[in-house]
Amino acid sequence: MPGKLKVKIVAGRHLPVMDRASDLTDAFVEVKFGNTTFKTDVYLKSLNPQWNSEWFKFEVDDEDLQDEPLQITVLDHDTYSANDAIGKVYIDIDPLLYSEAATVISGWFPIYDTIHGIRGEINVVVKVDLFNDLNRFRQSSCGVKFFCTTSIPKCYRAVIIHGFVEELVVNEDPEYQWIDRIRTPRASNEARQRLISLMSGELQRKIGLKVLEMRGNAVVGYLQCFDLEGESGLVVRAIGTACTLDKLSSPAAFLPACNSPSKEMKESPLVHPPSHGCRSTHNSPIHTATGSRLTQNFSVSVPTLIYTGMGSGSAGKEGGPFKALLRQQTQSALEQREFPFFTLTAFPPGFLVHVGGVVSARSVKLLDRIHNPDEPETRDAWWAEIRQEIKSHAKALGCHAVVGYSESTSICEEVCILSASGTAAVLNPRFLQDGTVEGCLEQRLEENLSTRCGFCHIPYDELNMPFPAHLTYCYNCRKQKVPDVLFTTIDLPTDATVIGKGCLIQARLCRLKKKAQAEANATAISNLLPFMEYEVHTQLMNKLKLKGMNALFGLRIQITVGENMLMGLASATGVYLAALPTPGGIQIAGKTPNDGSYEQHISHMQKKINDTIAKNKELYEINPPEISEEIIGSPIPEPRQRSRLLRSQSESSDEVTELDLSHGKKDAFVLEIDDTDAMEDVHSLLTDVPPPSGFYSCNTEIMPGINNWTSEIQMFTSVRVIRLSSLNLTNQALNKNFNDLCENLLKSLYFKLRSMIPCCLCHVNFTVSLPEDELIQVTVTAVAITFDKNQALQTTKTSVEKSLQRASTDNEELLQFPLELCSDSLPSHPFPPVKEHLESASSNSGIPAAQRATSVDYSSFADRCSSWIELIKLKAQTIRRGSIKTTVTVEKASPVGDGNFRNRSAPPCANSTVGVVKMTPLSFIPGAKITKYLGIINMFFIRETTSLREEGGVSGFLHAFIAEVFAMVRAHVAALGGNAVVSYIMKQCVFMENPNKNQAQCLINVSGDAVVFVRESDLEVVSSQQPTTNCQSSCTEGEVTT
């Protein structure tokens, strides 16, 4: 009985004419929550009714509050026949359930009808009175905050990052129920919308429960997806990272140590009793092998990481408190976790110690009907299997955790490809537990100094490398080994030293497959997958080299399955990491050396490739300074490039086979042209046109090398569908078509946004789907951000200084150093020796670079590796792909500004009109500070038409629908009192058409975080007026007071 929901219907406007005779409408409103319905009076003959209703009050459980959406239906009263529905508004009241977010939802909402689209607007006020509930057996998880943002939200500080949470719920799809044959499309669509809304609510509540069990208070990097499995049902699943967040409340840069949240945590019990009423079983953490591995002398009395098993429904979870601070212990402790995964892509400074490489796993499944929605075990088991595999891959790379983790599916008829990918990494245990750091001061110092290049250093044992890779000494610190090429799924760490600018790199691939049924189909797909993965990888490598770069960030490989083809699309942001070796060129070799003209042709191609590389280096300003041997001090081996794809398992064989991507042990990356196919490949390499001057693009949050964003942003979605002519369906033609489609799409974007030059397309997110036999659909969402060309150089110069200042405060704010440490390390901050900067582009903490991280104990590595091989040998039912790991060369670090987007003179905002809601897929808004998170936006819409031609054909239909979706998102944000959506993502855009019947249908699922932001220029005024309010300094990127 813990809540009272109050709703008031104020007015409507721009209603459609429902009565042809009078050209007016007699509108009234039904307000429904759960099973209770209220009605307003009928407001006669008006298109702008003023209902001004009483407060409708619903007394409900908080469980319902979380699950159910508020449903508002606007109808036209008809005396003689049934009342006609005008449209509906669904309002998710979740943001009202936690204290810091919105207190009231009030504003104009578009009235939406699945057949007619938006039909006028309605003004609604919603409030919730929550009563405190001390019932510990409760089912609700009110109060747990959700963030789509895949980094610690600005204006919060991570006290503990607990780890992975996941959940899925299944149900029958109303579209496939028998009743659908007799009900109207509208009723069917509304049933689906409502069901998904309900399932999302339930899912979120269940995830919240898990978070509470882990003693967390928030989920960061929350990603919810739905799988339309057709006949077999509807799956809504979500993953996220449980955290304990602390709101940064005072602008004081230095927090007294006694305020540290570690205190609170000390009081928290070591062992949580398993909470009741939760379906999944969570074992209470016990000291298992973890304890025995404790080799250090100091003991930590405070339980920190409560890394409870996070699987739902599936058995065999391990749990245990995590106690140690050393990496080795973290490692062992994390091994005890079922899934040491993190959906975050950006981390607090110092969190990421080493990065191993990309790990990914795929599995082909045949869908069967979900018989009992309450027992979603099959789906759970599938995902558990895949996650297990990811975990093993990470282990093989010597990593105990996976960051930048994500999951996706592709469904065609009854075949489903489940994919998971992430970046194997070694994490700093400090964040996985509370801030008790007494006694481990040294440890931290060691960890800290390698932040600039540390993440590049290999986490695996050199002697026991899981795959052949070429290692060199780090070009930055010269002490540790680094791979030759680094692939990751995360964002570029802000303290990484990058030379030049980054760019978007895409690998695109199509493979025809025969139409088949059931198992034959699944087998065919599984057989194709390894080849696709190999080729995608090769393409990425080639393109990366062609750009003269050595690392990929934000890598996202999407494999889409269709009736008669498979599509692969990999997007990533290429950069030149100063710590890694210089990539070698691409060598072309012919198979028939005696043919003179052929030779000539080859050399011509070679020249073209070399020219392209040179041109790209110039374009992206990649000019690593030459360093002489003396400075280096130690002999550096000849840089060689090689890459390997490690395949853990194939379906047919029990052997562990390895796909060697290195093309033999050659000194340079060699492309052998032995047939026309290879020729095509080389040609296609050269067809990618760089963006026009003034344009940059990347798929990560921020563009490496650009740090002077101005405030103009433009988020957009672009959709293209092409029809292939069935005559020319060869792999080659297909590849060309697909390549052209993507390239043309990009070209169009550059053209459309030309008025924003100089600008950068950030977070470019491509999604491919194959709605029908010969249709390819590509959906792109991205944001264009303008930047100031002239400021670039100045900012670079001062960035080192700035980062030092910032680092000192960051440490206090984010790392929660105890006071002693602060006083120790602070004096050294303002005037650190200049030499250090030049050498290592300044270590973030300002701690003398002389101290190095202690070597890590990898003794157990070989064991783990072999056991992992055993493990994968055992499971051979499904097709999995192994981890792709690539590794190459080195250069010196230049003091390029850290990736911080500083806006030193925030230009005046052009459109400061009330009601403007910005949308961006990024977690920040350039030139502004986010002062408040209002809650998660998670919306699902269906639109259908039976008059496609009249609505302007498929383009007109979808254009209008997407515009409407944007409008509804903005309206909800505005009603919450927000002025922007960050981390916006269009997770699904399923479009189906039947032009012969003049029909089309589209489903769209979007999410993001509603926020309040304040322009930096405005903020200064505000802060001078009321210096104690909110969190200005804490959510700043550079405005830290010194």
Add this chain to the structure above:
Amino acid sequence: MTSELDIFVGNTTLIDEDVYRLWLDGYSVTDAVALRVRSGILEQTGATAAVLQSDTMDHYRTFHMLERLLHAPPKLLHQLIFQIPPSRQALLIERYYAFDEAFVWEVLGKKLSKGTKKDLDDISTKTGITLKSCRRQFDNFKRVFKVVEEMRGSLVDNIQQHFLLSDRLARDYAAIVFFANNRFETGKKKLQYLSFGDFAFCAELMIQNGTLGAVDSQMDDMDMDLDKEFLQDMKELKVLAADKDLLDLHKSLVCTALLGKLGVFSEMEANFKNLSRGLVNVAAKLTHNKDVRDLFVDLVEKFVEPCRSDHWPLSDVRFFLNQYSASVHSLDGFRHQALWDRYMGTLRGCLLRLYHD
């Protein structure tokens, strides 16, 4: 490979001014693309024709969706579907309601009914403005007319309030509506030398002085209709032309005052009676609708043309009209001074504006 679907939707709706102009001008997508290609945009941006085609289609689709809202501009401000900065909204509205001089010439003073719409084809052929554009402009006139037709208060204010137009454009629309309502004849050959601006200027003066709203701000109503009572009263002015003594006296007063000040004094002296009779008769005849329609024809015929044939400089015309109008106050036998002032106040302004080549 054929493109089935191709869309771009921005959170802030992208408006390309050049494409908007092409759309407003009624060009088809194909023609618009061809025109854009000719503008050299491909060379400037390095884009391909396909990109241009796709871009143009997108903008056209957006404009098409916006058009419904542009029919009632306040809706554009309050709608939630397209997020458009206020300055851009103003631009969209202003451009949508802008019209071609050549087009407005053809419909000025005509009844804005459906019958006229059939003539749009002819207008299109005659002016070279696309039929689509003609239709938009015509529909704009008609829409504004319909909305403000029955409205009380200032015509310009009403238009501004309901269509959010700039002051300049709202005044032009007021003129168009006023002309349409009173059906002034503007199509005669004699009037060809006049611009829309000349007519709009006169319309404004007439709205200020010659309509119901002008006399009594209390009952501010019907800026569109000329004040019938006023027109009726103007019959009384006839005496200025009919009474020979009065006419002679008037002439002598004017001539005395202007002696030596006018370059064309002798011509004026010779023509005075004709001119004065013309102006007074125009006023006296305005009770008949037919004569109201011919107002501009009459003014040009009776005053502008005679003066022009004698090569009066504009400054002389101004001297003359001022004196002509003021001297009446010294005519003892004339009782309708206020009426005369109201009439001449408007007329003087109009004539000065109409007096050019």
